[in-house]
Amino acid sequence: MRKPRRRPGGGPTLADVAARAGVSPATASRVLHQSTRRVGQQHRERVLRAARELDYRPDLSAQAMARGTAPVLALLVSSIDDPYFSAIAAGVARSAQRHGAIVTIAVTGRDTGRELTALRTIRGQRPRAVLVAGSRTLGSRHSEALLAELRSLVDAGGRAVFIGRPSGGLPAVRPANLDAARALGTAIAGLGHRRAVVVTGAGRLETVRERTEGLRQGLAASGGRVIAVESDAFDRRGGYRATRRLLANGGLSAADVLCAGNDFMAVGAMTALRDGGLRPGEDIAVTGFNDIETAADVTPRLTTVHFPLAEIGECAARLALDPEACGGEDVLVPGLVRLRDSSPDRRGGAPRER
Amino acid sequence: MRKPRRRPGGGPTLADVAARAGVSPATASRVLHQSTRRVGQQHRERVLRAARELDYRPDLSAQAMARGTAPVLALLVSSIDDPYFSAIAAGVARSAQRHGAIVTIAVTGRDTGRELTALRTIRGQRPRAVLVAGSRTLGSRHSEALLAELRSLVDAGGRAVFIGRPSGGLPAVRPANLDAARALGTAIAGLGHRRAVVVTGAGRLETVRERTEGLRQGLAASGGRVIAVESDAFDRRGGYRATRRLLANGGLSAADVLCAGNDFMAVGAMTALRDGGLRPGEDIAVTGFNDIETAADVTPRLTTVHFPLAEIGECAARLALDPEACGGEDVLVPGLVRLRDSSPDRRGGAPRER
DNA sequence: ATTTCGTCGGCAAGCGCTTTCCAGGCACGG
């Protein structure tokens, strides 16, 4: 091409800065980018001043091109308008900003196929790191391909971190679902709610399994037990439907507590209970998971497990961006049981009649 | 540099594809990228096959560099772990994906200073478009700078669209707060709730002003009126605190309905009412705005105004990405009043005693 | 005084891709 092309960037280039400072682009680059090479005080100042005067901003694509990698942190989530993921995203964004990285986000809708294509597109950006969030269904068809792609990225010098899902050898940071569920189980059984019905998502989901198993163990530790498990979609509607079914088939008649797989299901379940003539928190206790913002605002206030989701996101981003952070290891972030009105204390008082 | 450098991208390059197909890189580029130039069927197929066999993925930075602009849609939001913004983000992501654009997101925390720095960083990416979401406080110090930056981006061939905030001449898509508030006011006054107290955010926020004014007009249209306005933070805590103050100073004694500036404030207000011994929905009606996911899950279910936030995001993205979409114009997205239990019908029945 | 280093600037070679310009090749029309 012979003629100057339009430059949508518009701004001044490094060459402009260098010219104004009366130095070579190489020197300008070394000043503006923390290089190992030292530059004389004289030149250094002139470059900095020129850059300031020109309001110079480096072209990230060009840098990426020259360096072979872009200051980009890519985040793959199943959905962004889900408090669980958006809380994680917030943490990731915060951490990324601190590391001077730009966050690009891809929404994959719990579809491993889309996950894969998104990742492939993303890789075109030569990102410094990729974070994959979202509970994966075990043994999905695309899992291997995804893992392979991720590994190839790592081989090429990038970083990959999983969030809240099995890692396949890659570093991961995840909520300690098992421990937290165990603690919750122990706590509610200790409160006198011994016979639990679990309303949760599909058993293929790792998260679902861990939480159910943890509840089982925790209840057992305090002399309680899980008397039934009902599965449906892992959201509010699923919680509603599953509970309706239980109501219909009498599955709840012997239960002291309904343990939902997450807060959304719990909320749905509470509505279903009311529709079925039961008073959640009084006729039957209810618990959730995640401690979404509104868990404390529903009536009765929901007993649940709080996970510091933003911190999980932050931690993952740090793991991915900070070369110091050693890789390959899994971080388990503990949860905190939040006992609230939906699981009142039944000890001492006479066993309530039903 | 004389020696080949490490290429974190790792993958095959266009040159590799061209070589394998036995054509020049120019031809390969023309095939792989929908160009105006036609390429012979023969060559076309060989290039496509080579690309497939090599699993070629173009380097986005290189493309951006050569073309002068990157297939990037940047989204600036005040916070991502807020259902309002995350719903918008979801719409944006969907639309962007359809247009083959990558979404990068920057969280600015309602701080115009950070908004500005974020935008400047982002511009280094030479994004195709920038979306700025978040209710802006009028007359902020950085507003002008932000606008200037945005305009310079537009001059350089990019696009800028505001979401839910004053546009300063740039295209914008925003919820029709005024109309919706008016409709809500009319509806609740029609239900018999005539004397309203408004609990809302700071008056500098455009959104707050519009909603309050709309309520005023709507109530008036049905013979009601706003008897007081109490401001505090535009979130749950603010709603709680403001309501406590009203409770303390008797500001609520003559009110039929408490109209909150958004659902979070409404939820906080309901809690405050309860703490003050009033039953929301029975002793006093409550309304919100936005129809967040849990608005229908609180007790009593919250009357509010639904805005199709995801569609707003989608619309904004389309406006920004689709060259066909004519710019410069503002799109107002209408809201839908959702009457629920928190504002029961008081017509006909005897005026309740307090 | 001469040689040996060590510093610091600048040159220039790319990074992978797009696009302009040019050169053949072909099919026409005159």
Next chain:
DNA sequence: CCGTGCCTGGAAAGCGCTTGCCGACGAAAT
């Protein structure tokens, strides 16, 4: 039969930045 277009393929010039290498210079060592 030879010009005149038209069409397609390739060579090559960048896009803006980083960085390996070289050279020049002053300081330290001999």
